[in-house]
Amino acid sequence: xxKVIVVTSGKGGVGKTTSSAALGAALAQNGxxxxxxxxxxxxxxxxxxxxxxxxxxxxxxxxxQGEAKLTQALIRDKRLESLYLLPASQTRDKDNLTAEGxxxxxxxxxxxxxxxxxxxxxxxxxxxxxxxxxxxxxxVVTNPEVSSVRDSDRIIGLLDSKxxxxxxxxxxxxxxxxxxxxxxxxxxGDMLKVDDVLEILSIPxxxxxxxxxxxxxxxxxxxxxxxxxxxxxPAIAYFDAVRRxxxxxxxxxxxxxxxxxxxxxxxxxxx
Amino acid sequence: xxxxxxxxxxxxxxxxxxxxxxxxxxxxxxADGSDLVTKLRDExxxxxxxxxxxxxxxxxxxxxxxxxxxxxAVDIEIPFDAGKKAA
Numbered sequence: 001x002x003k004v005i006v007v008t009s010g011k012g013g014v015g016k017t018t019s020s021a022a023l024g025a026a027l028a029q030n031g032x033x034x035x036x037x038x039x040x041x042x043x044x045x046x047x048x049x050x051x052x053x054x055x056x057x058x059x060x061x062x063x064x065q066g067e068a069k070l071t072q073a074l075i076r077d078k079r080l081e082s083l084y085l086l087p088a089s090q091t092r093d094k095d096n097l098t099a100e101g102x103x104x105x106x107x108x109x110x111x112x113x114x115x116x117x118x119x120x121x122x123x124x125x126x127x128x129x130x131x132x133x134x135x136x137x138x139x140v141v142t143n144p145e146v147s148s149v150r151d152s153d154r155i156i157g158l159l160d161s162k163x164x165x166x167x168x169x170x171x172x173x174x175x176x177x178x179x180x181x182x183x184x185x186x187x188x189g190d191m192l193k194v195d196d197v198l199e200i201l202s203i204p205x206x207x208x209x210x211x212x213x214x215x216x217x218x219x220x221x222x223x224x225x226x227x228x229x230x231x232x233x234p235a236i237a238y239f240d241a242v243r244r245x246x247x248x249x250x251x252x253x254x255x256x257x258x259x260x261x262x263x264x265x266x267x268x269x270x271x
Numbered sequence: 272x273x274x275x276x277x278x279x280x281x282x283x284x285x286x287x288x289x290x291x292x293x294x295x296x297x298x299x300x301x302a303d304g305s306d307l308v309t310k311l312r313d314e315x316x317x318x319x320x321x322x323x324x325x326x327x328x329x330x331x332x333x334x335x336x337x338x339x340x341x342x343x344a345v346d347i348e349i350p351f352d353a354g355k356k357a358a
Contacts (some may be wrong), residue, residue, distance in 0.1 A: 032353070053294050054336040069327055090298065217280075220287035 002033075004106060004116045004247075006135035007177075008159075010151030012122030014143045015179035018215055018225065020119035021049045022238040023139070023245070025224035028083035028240065031088075032114040035074065035084040039131035040121035041097055044088035050077065051222025052085050061089035064101030072107055079227055084113070094127045106134045124158060132163050137173045137245070139206060143180045144192040149200055152176075156203065176205035177241060182211045183255050194254055207241030209234050210255035293338045307340050308334055315345055323349055 007020045024036040024104075038046035041061060046104075047053045052075045058068035063086075070086075077083035089096065109116045120131035132138060138159050142152040156174060165172040178197060185191040198205055209215075210233050218228035226235045233255055243250050279331050312332055319325060329348035335341060 048290070048294065051290075053290065055334060057332050057334050071328065072330065072332060091301070169278040220283035221285075222290060 002110045002113045002116055003137060004110060004118065004121055004135045005131040005137045005139060005245075006118045007139045007141060008120040008128060008132055008155050009141040009148070010124060010128075010155040011143075011148045014148050014212050015209070015215075015254065016122070016141050017049050018219065019139070019177060019179060019209070019238070020046060020117050021224040022226045022235070023242060024115070024232075025077075025080060025083055026226040026235075026238050026242040027115050027117075027245075028077070028080045029226060029230075029239075031082065033082045033112070034117065035086055035109050035113045036117045036119060037086040037109070038088035038119050039093060039097070039121065039127050041089070041094045041127055042089045043121070044090050046248070047075075047085060047087045047117050047177045048222065049219050050085055050224060052077070053222070057089045059087045059089040060105065061092050061096040063105055064098060065096065070105065079223075086261050090269050094121075097127060097130050099130065099133065102130045103134060108136050123155065128155075129158065129162050132159060133187045134164050135159075135172060136165070137175065138163075139177050139245075140201070141177050141179055141204065142197060142201070144169050144178060144182075144186065144190070144194075145218070146195055147191065150199055152201055156201065174203045175245070176201055176203050177206045177209065179209040179250055180211045181255060205252050206244055207237050208252060208254055209237045209241075289338075293336065296338070297336050297341075308336065308343050311343055312345065315343075319347060325349065 007016050007023070009016050020036050024034045024148060028034045035194070036046060036050070037060065038044050039060070040046070047056055052137065055075055058073035062068040063070050063073045073086055075085045079086065098209065106116060118131045118135065121127040140152050140155060142148050159172050159174060160166050176198065179254050182191055186193050194208060195206070212232065212234045214229055214232035214234050215225050218225035221228060225232065226238050229235055240250055297306055302308065312334070316330065325347055331342040331346040
């Protein structure tokens with residue numbers, strides 16, 4: 001039985017889709033069988049970020065409404081044969097997602113894949129609550145910025161009350177993924193520091209993804225960043241996050257912490 | 272290492288622009304939810320269902336939307352006695 005992960009945040013634009021694609025690809029690069037499911041009905045983008053936008057035949061809503069079989073809607077990645085995508089519908093609205101339908105689809109995916117990654121839409125409405133509904137593990141994507149941290153706190157509350165696990169009296173495993181982290185700005189005191197965010201949200205840290213041009217470049221070419229450039233800083237951070245997700249206890253390094261020659265001279269001024 | 276990556280990597284923005292142009296051209300045409308390829312897909316499947324009873328698990332549909340040409344591939348396993356059953 002596979003594990004169901006929801007990648008969620010409350011706030012939009014923090015990196016949920018980028019992270020879903022990168023984590024999914026990183027897991028598949030380790031040989032695991034992975035499906036990434038886009039729950040953003042009406043505004044799908046995971047297909048674009050994963051470079052499969054021209055090959056969408058059927059979508060999640062088609063499957064829920066019985067218009068297509070699950071196997072027909074799954075799109076296999078062109079580069080990684082154990083990575084699949086289940087796209088969201090672009091033309092219908094989120095009311096087409098039913099609780100029973102989602103339960104059936106996620107249940108079926110769990111039996112075929114090692115990991116089912118649910119890419120949640122922004123907000124706290126139907127799409128977001130259905131994406132988290134059957135999760136075993138939640139990855140809360142947060143930017144070191146006040147509104148993102150506030151929304152993450154709200155989402156953590158929902159994870160502890162509205163998920164199937166929570167309703168059954170169990171605890172849902174929650175991890176924080178800090179994205180778009182700019183060490184230089186944090187150093188200058190212009191950005192919330194890692195410890196600040198951790199203290200406020202008090203959930204364990206899965207990883208810190210540095211703000212990077214590599215992320216934009218990867219989305220431009222339609223490739224998860226871990227595939228586009230395995231040796232880039234964000235790719236390494238995602239690979240490490242995946243190792244922690246799989247239970248390895250690997251210390252989290254703050255990007256840019258090892259200072260170079262110039263950093264030693266100019267970096268500490270604000271302190 | 273970093274310098275090599277900085278100078279020898281091809282630009283990615285042209286790829287982004289081209290991908291978006293193709294995608295949006297298709298999406299704008301299909302504002303009502305059914306572009307030509309989707310319509311063809313649905314009608315072809317309907318016609319086949321009228322004549323033979325096909326196990327929907329044995330139907331594979333692939334589409335590839337391109338700038339000039341799109342492709343639609345419908346792959347159906349039709350059992351020898353399928354025609355008799357549907358009659």
